[in-house]
Amino acid sequence: MYCTQCGVELEEKARFCSQCAHQTPLGGAESATRAERRLSRDLEHKKIAGVCAGFARYLDVDVVLVRILWLAVALGTGIGFIAYIIAWIIMPRDPKPTVMSNPAPIRYGSA
Numbered sequence: 001m002y003c004t005q006c007g008v009e010l011e012e013k014a015r016f017c018s019q020c021a022h023q024t025p026l027g028g029a030e031s032a033t034r035a036e037r038r039l040s041r042d043l044e045h046k047k048i049a050g051v052c053a054g055f056a057r058y059l060d061v062d063v064v065l066v067r068i069l070w071l072a073v074a075l076g077t078g079i080g081f082i083a084y085i086i087a088w089i090i091m092p093r094d095p096k097p098t099v100m101s102n103p104a105p106i107r108y109g110s111a
Helices: 026-037 050-058 063-077 078-090
Strands: none
Touching: 050 063, 050 078, 063 078
8 A cells, every 4th residue: 555645655554654644545434434433322232221332332342341330430439320320311322223125015815
């Protein structure tokens, strides 16, 4: 892969050019997907309301780690319980996937 700005040969996984610091297409694609990501409750992997699963997905960390940290804050200070309820109310749900199916018509007997 070559830098589109200065023409220097780059490694395949390079995000920026080592000579001119121009962002490579690989780095740009990752930045675009990161910008589209939004915080919402993950209803597919939820235990109670999906708040911890939503934060874990948004931060790109393991959901177990987020649950343990949230529980530690909740038991240690008590603020975690209030914060969870507030996040439950404020965070939007995941949009439901739209199923584009066209079922075949049902035929009863022959005409």
